[in-house]
Amino acid sequence: MFPDPHFVNTNGIRMAVYEQGQGEPVIFVHGFPELAFSWRFQLPALTDAGFRAIAPDQRGYGRTTAPPNVEDYRIEELIADINGLLDALELESAVFVGHDWGALVLWHMCLLCPERIKKQAILNIPFWPRPPSDPIELARQRLGDDFYIVNFQGSDEADRTFAEDPGLVFDRLMRKSQVVRAEFEMLPPEKRVISLLKTISRTESSGDPILNAAEREYFVSAFTRSGFTGPINWYRNWSRNWESMEGVPQIINVPTLFIGAENDVLISPENIEGMKPFVPDLKIHTLDCGHWTQQERPDEVNRILIDWLTALGTCHG
Secondary structure (H helix, E strand, O other): OOOOEEEEEEEEEEEEEEEEEOEEEEEEEOOOOOOOOOOOOOHHHHOOEEEEEEEEOOOOOOOOEEEEEEHHHHHHHHHHHHHHEEEEEEOOOOOEEEEEEHHHHHHHHHHHHHHHHHEEEEEEOOOOOOOOOOOHHHHHHHHOOOHHHHHOOOOHHHHHHHHOOOOHHHHOEEEEEEOOOOHHOOOHHHHOOOOHHHHHHHOOOEEEEOOHHHHHHHHHHHHHHHHOOHHHHHHHHHHHHHOOOOOOOOOOOOOOOEEEEEEOOOOHHHHHHOOOHHHOEEEEEEEEOOOHHHHHHHHHHHHHHHHHHHHHOOOOO
C-alpha cells in the first residue's frame, strides 16, 4: 500500500512527502505528468532492501502547493524545493533517483549544488550540455509548432484540453509498447513529431495500459484536483532556464547510473552516447520499454537500483 503523506515547508511551499523504511535515504523525483505515486513499486522494494525511500509530489503536482505564476516554476525554484526538502528532513545530502523532469532537475542540481547529491540514478533523460542558442527556438525550427514543448509556450490550449478529461490523458499517454523505435524511425519526419494534443485526440491508442483501475483513479483524482497548469509551467521556463545556466561548466561530477529505455523514441541512442564525455563516472543500463520505465518495468528497475546501491556500499540498514 502506498503510504500517506506528511508535509514539510520548503522554499515557501507546502510539499507532500511519502516515505517508507529506515536506513540510508534515497529520494525519488518524478516527472511529467506524474506524482510521487509513480514510484509506488520502488518505495516498498527499497524499504525491503534496507533503505529509507522518500518521494515528494513536486511543485504544482498532487498535494503540493501550486504557485500561480509561470516564473514560479523556473529551475532555481525547483532546485530550492529539493534543497529545502533535504533541510526539512535534516539531511546534508542524499542519494537521488529521477525520471523525466525529475532527471532534469537532478542534472541541474549536479551543476549548481553537487554537494547535496551523493549519487544519482537517472531514468530516460540523458544529460545534454547547454546549447549555444535558445532550445525552444531550436525545437521550433527543427520540429515545428506541434511539438509538445513548443506548443506549451504562450498557449493554454494543452492546459484546458488536459483538464477537460484527465482520465483521457492517462488512457492515451500512460501506455506500454506504444511505439517501437524501429517502426518510429521508418516514419517520414513530419510523422515523428510528438504532439500530446494529437495523441489525446485520437479515437484509439496503441499499446497496453500501464495503470490498473485503482492506479488510474489515483492519477485522475489528483490531476482533477490540481489541474495541469502548474506542471506545464515547468516547460514554459525552458528558455529562462537556458539563460540562467550561461557560463556554468557543463561537467557532471556526481557518480551516475543511467537507465535508458529502448523505445522512448524522444531519446535516441546517440543522445545517450553523447553524454559520456560530460559524465565521467557513468554506468548505463538499457531496458526494452517505453517512456514510463519505472512503472512499465518495475522489477528490472528495482533490481538494477538495489544492485547499484548495494555495490556502492550505500545500504547499511
